[in-house]
Amino acid sequence: MDDTQAKQRIAELTALLNRYNYEYYMNDTSLVSDFEFDKLLEELAALEKQFPQYALPTSPTKRVGGEVNKSFQQVTHRYPMLSLGNTYSIEEIADFDTRVRNILGDRQFSYVCELKYDGVAIGLTYKDGVLTQAVTRGNGVLGDDITDNVRTIRTIPLQLHGDYPADFEMRGEIIFPWKAFNDFNEQRVANGEEPMANPRNAASGSLKLQDSRETAKRRLDCCLYFMMGEKLPADTHLQRLEMARQWGFKMPQYSKLCHTLDEIKAYIDYWDKKRSELPFATDGIVIKINEIPLWDELGMTAKSPRWAIASKFEAERVATKLLSVDFQVGRTGVVTPVANLAPVWLGGTTVKRASLHNADIISQLDVRVGDTVFVEKGGEIIPKIVGVDLDKRPADSQPFEYLTHCPECGTPLVRKEGEAGFYCTNENGCYPQILANLELFVSRKAMNIDTLGSERIAMLYDKKLVRNAADLYDLRKEQLVGLEVIENDKRKTSIQEKGAENIITAIEKSKQVPFERVLYALGIRYVGEVGAKKLASHFKNIDALSQATVEELAMVEDIGEVIAQSVYNWFNDLAHLELIVRLKHAGLQFAVEEKQVSDTLNGLTFVVSGVFANFSRDGIKQHIEQHGGKVVSSISSKTSFVLAGEKMGPEKLKKAQNLGIKIISEAEYLQMLDGQ
Numbered sequence: 001m002d003d004t005q006a007k008q009r010i011a012e013l014t015a016l017l018n019r020y021n022y023e024y025y026m027n028d029t030s031l032v033s034d035f036e037f038d039k040l041l042e043e044l045a046a047l048e049k050q051f052p053q054y055a056l057p058t059s060p061t062k063r064v065g066g067e068v069n070k071s072f073q074q075v076t077h078r079y080p081m082l083s084l085g086n087t088y089s090i091e092e093i094a095d096f097d098t099r100v101r102n103i104l105g106d107r108q109f110s111y112v113c114e115l116k117y118d119g120v121a122i123g124l125t126y127k128d129g130v131l132t133q134a135v136t137r138g139n140g141v142l143g144d145d146i147t148d149n150v151r152t153i154r155t156i157p158l159q160l161h162g163d164y165p166a167d168f169e170m171r172g173e174i175i176f177p178w179k180a181f182n183d184f185n186e187q188r189v190a191n192g193e194e195p196m197a198n199p200r201n202a203a204s205g206s207l208k209l210q211d212s213r214e215t216a217k218r219r220l221d222c223c224l225y226f227m228m229g230e231k232l233p234a235d236t237h238l239q240r241l242e243m244a245r246q247w248g249f250k251m252p253q254y255s256k257l258c259h260t261l262d263e264i265k266a267y268i269d270y271w272d273k274k275r276s277e278l279p280f281a282t283d284g285i286v287i288k289i290n291e292i293p294l295w296d297e298l299g300m301t302a303k304s305p306r307w308a309i310a311s312k313f314e315a316e317r318v319a320t321k322l323l324s325v326d327f328q329v330g331r332t333g334v335v336t337p338v339a340n341l342a343p344v345w346l347g348g349t350t351v352k353r354a355s356l357h358n359a360d361i362i363s364q365l366d367v368r369v370g371d372t373v374f375v376e377k378g379g380e381i382i383p384k385i386v387g388v389d390l391d392k393r394p395a396d397s398q399p400f401e402y403l404t405h406c407p408e409c410g411t412p413l414v415r416k417e418g419e420a421g422f423y424c425t426n427e428n429g430c431y432p433q434i435l436a437n438l439e440l441f442v443s444r445k446a447m448n449i450d451t452l453g454s455e456r457i458a459m460l461y462d463k464k465l466v467r468n469a470a471d472l473y474d475l476r477k478e479q480l481v482g483l484e485v486i487e488n489d490k491r492k493t494s495i496q497e498k499g500a501e502n503i504i505t506a507i508e509k510s511k512q513v514p515f516e517r518v519l520y521a522l523g524i525r526y527v528g529e530v531g532a533k534k535l536a537s538h539f540k541n542i543d544a545l546s547q548a549t550v551e552e553l554a555m556v557e558d559i560g561e562v563i564a565q566s567v568y569n570w571f572n573d574l575a576h577l578e579l580i581v582r583l584k585h586a587g588l589q590f591a592v593e594e595k596q597v598s599d600t601l602n603g604l605t606f607v608v609s610g611v612f613a614n615f616s617r618d619g620i621k622q623h624i625e626q627h628g629g630k631v632v633s634s635i636s637s638k639t640s641f642v643l644a645g646e647k648m649g650p651e652k653l654k655k656a657q658n659l660g661i662k663i664i665s666e667a668e669y670l671q672m673l674d675g676q
């Protein structure tokens, strides 16, 4: 195929496949079989690869992704992305209506009510009918260019048709429809990951993925609601929505023209009840003046236009029966009561479990097994019980009796002063606490030993190979090969040679993880990533940190009394000190890596051998380098000193003596640096 033919065929296939896509995703019509479609798409992809100069920005191959963005470019919005004023009652909407009427006098106007889509705001720029840029809201003035990821959303047209303006921006919301979101969460749980709390956060995360192929898999969708540009056609908002539909945009069909407050109220009430049947999340409705020329007259307040307002829904609430209560023991020993409910549909998912928070809430609400309870979704994944329908209480119901002993290990529960929760204090002997601490230790933001998931951790524990974090560093490959694991998809597999090697390598690599993350990995109560960072940079090393008083700890920025006390207590537990000694010995980073501390050892070359009292092997090497010295692994005539610890190998000793290299002890080494 020559150049001209290729160019033509690429254009032809692009147009054809875009039309098939449009009919399929917008009109639910299949014009060709999946097989035929895939064949044409493959042909196009192959041609684009061979003749990249002719690939079009509207190509349907962009839908599957492939572009990788290490970071997203920040761009200035042509028109700032504003927000809306919020209302929570019909009275506030009446106030809005009065304000509008005061400004507009006796001019005629109407309202358009539409849903407030709960997703991620997006601005889509179209030039000559082609999607050229997709930008997030960001701070309203500057947003992130996420065009590659947005192109993968099938319902966002890459090429418009009909009589569209030459240059304009379409605004809307990228949403994660319930079905796709629930599938995505199921997959996460199967992979041993935490499910996402709500589709908005999940959509936002999906749009910020570096690899657009991953975004393509998420099955995001969009709801568009607004158009911006110079000299746009039509005088009313509703007409514009209709025109946009004709150009190929997927426009939601829920908008309604209203003339009175009563009509607005009826719309709100209707959708408040019906929203649970929608295929996506909504958090309210938006009321807009339909007549666009009036928008300018109404103008703006500081952040939002006066021609539109949002009316937010109250959190959705349903009634269902409380069947039983389980108690879960968390990583820090806190015992959380979890309600088992008769399954009930709530905001896009079937709810079977709900949080009961703690003993105080249970007794305040006087919740009893057998009660009909009210359940609400908050920001968290697990919904909460917010009340009891006392009219429906069974006659023979009994007050709830809270646990007195840990449901896992039988240790008596304690209540810490000023805290609502009950705790199991058997940190080193209570199964779920031990496992959760190990899981935290290996997690990505901690030591990042990513080859060990929760199933493997549990298996290593059950096999008595790993009882605490330090045991990980004693593992040998031979111990791992052949071990059987029930993976989270219930398959039984056994660890092969290569798998064992990967585990050992990841463990080995974790020795380079910086001090602040090691500190976080220790799982000290209340010390999250940020707290660990602050503590590490203040105290510089674990010894100083472990010896700090509560007062000294509390002087660190962002470290309050509670955290300070928790850190202090942690370091006063002998088991923890033993753990630190072993981890230090294994070579983990227990000091912040200071760049260059001094140049005392400039020009000197060291060979390090044996075991040291004050340093791990890696620690002493780092120390030498921080003072300007160089560390090499084998002794030669160029070596300045052999730094000998306990149990130095006899061969090294002999070689050093033969070459006449000076051997120094750890104490002599420290003397060399004295005064630093």
Ligand code: IVH
Pocket: 081, 082, 083, 084, 085, 114, 115, 116, 117, 118, 120, 121, 172, 173, 225, 226, 286, 305, 308, 310
């Ligand atoms: S109109 C000038 N209509 O809610 C702002 N916004 O704080 C025009 N939203 O920024 C916005 N559904 O991100 C409009 N039907 C809808 C909407 C909607 C969701 C979002 C949008 C907006 C925010 C309001």
